[in-house]
Amino acid sequence: EAAVTQSPRSKVAVTGGKVTLSCHQTNNHDYMYWYRQDTGHGLRLIHYSYVADSTEKGDIPDGYKASRPSQENFSLILELASLSQTAVYFCASSDPGLSAETLYFGSGTRLTVL
Amino acid sequence: GQQVKQSSPSLTVQEGGISILNCDYENDMFDYFAWYKKYPDNSPTLLISVRSNVDKREDGRLTVFLNKSGKHFSLHITASQPEDTAVYLCAAGVGSSGNKLIFGIGTLLSVKP
Numbered sequence: 001e002a003a004v005t006q007s008p009r010s011k012v013a014v015t016g017g018k019v020t021l022s023c024h025q026t027n028n029h030d031y032m033y034w035y036r037q038d039t040g041h042g043l044r045l046i047h048y049s050y051v052a053d054s055t056e057k058g059d060i061p062d063g064y065k066a067s068r069p070s071q072e073n074f075s076l077i078l079e080l081a082s083l084s085q086t087a088v089y090f091c092a093s094s095d096p097g098l099s100a101e102t103l104y105f106g107s108g109t110r111l112t113v114l
Numbered sequence: 115g116q117q118v119k120q121s122s123p124s125l126t127v128q129e130g131g132i133s134i135l136n137c138d139y140e141n142d143m144f145d146y147f148a149w150y151k152k153y154p155d156n157s158p159t160l161l162i163s164v165r166s167n168v169d170k171r172e173d174g175r176l177t178v179f180l181n182k183s184g185k186h187f188s189l190h191i192t193a194s195q196p197e198d199t200a201v202y203l204c205a206a207g208v209g210s211s212g213n214k215l216i217f218g219i220g221t222l223l224s225v226k227p
Contacts, residue, residue, distance in 0.1 A: 004157075035217075042118065042203065042217035043158070090157065101146050101207055101215055105157035 003027070006091050006106035013113050019078040021109050023091030031094045032074040033058070033103065034066060036087040043090060049074055050096075081113045117141055118206050120218035129227050133191040137204030137218055140185065144206040144216075147180055149189045152201045152220070161202075162189070194225045 004025045013019045025032065031050055035043040045058030047066035055066040063085060065077040078085055088110050092103040119138045127133045135149070148163035164171040164178045164187070171178045177190045187206075191198055201222050207215040 040219060042205075042219045044217075045215075101148065101163065102160050103150075103158075103215065105159070107157045108155075 004091055004093055004104055004106035006089075006109050008109060009107065010110040011112070013078075013081045013111065015082060015113055017081050019081050019085075019111065019113075021076040021078075021089055021091075021111070023074045023076075023106055024072055025074075025091075025093040025104075025106075026072065027093050027095065027104055028071070029093035029095045029104070030071065031096055031100060032068065033092045033094075034064070034074070034076045035090045035092065036060070037090060037108075038087045046076065046089075081111075083113050086111060086113045118204060118216045118218045120204055120221050122221050123219070124222040124224065126224045126226060127194045129194060129196060129225055131194050131225075133189075133194045133198065133223055133225070135189040135191075135202050135204070135221050135223065136186065137188065137206075138186050139206045139216075141206070141208075141216075142185075143208050146207045146215075147178065147187045148205045148215075149176075149178065150203040150205060150217075152203060154201075158203055191223075194223075196225050196227050198225045199223060 007022045033048040034046045049055045049068040067075045088108045091106040117140045145166035149161045150158040151161045152158040162176045175192045180187045201220040203220045204218040
């Protein structure tokens with residue numbers, strides 16, 4: 001079954017440490033996205049990618065890097081984690097050939113930075 | 115400011131009643147409007163969407179109404195059921211640029227038996 005799988009499901013990190021969140025999709029979609037969700041905010045776009053080996057900045061990219069080594073994999077990297085990055089992170093994919101706006105989300109990664 | 119606003123953080127409806135969820139937007143360029151459903155500790159999933167060339171779209175118990183002049187769209191769920199209890203996220207964007215989909219903060223719908 002086609003899916004978007006995120007790992008880990010939850011993580012506790014220390015301030016200043018490096019965190020990598022991983023996303024793998026079997027949808028064969030070209031587009032992939034990283035969103036974060038916080039209380040009082042909707043899902044906000046951090047980074048996205050149209051194709052392997054290329055990433056774009058979303059609405060809130062500061063403090064985050066992204067990597068798309070293949071069509072299936074898209075990682076979000078926090079080089080120096082901060083308390084303000086505590087949130088739930090969602091990865092998503094979409095198919096521009098059918099409907100680029102229809103997002104298929106993973107189950108989320110709950111990140112707590114202490 | 116928030117480009118897509120859901121002013122009601124929660125809504126309670128009796129089973130069998132109609133649930134009405136509202137969303138306001140600011141950007142005149144938005145031409146794609148959607149509703150996602152999210153259960154706790156689960157991923158958002160697309161329920162229904164509509165483009166700006168129509169005012170209404172029905173799918174079973176779900177209907178999306180779009181009021182472009184008022185920059186407002188809504189989701190109506192008829193014959194509400196307890197399993198409809200979830201957070202509903204509205205989203206809006208421009209054309210086929212999925213990367214510009216802006217989400218509201220969500221409305222928690224509770225359907226009481």
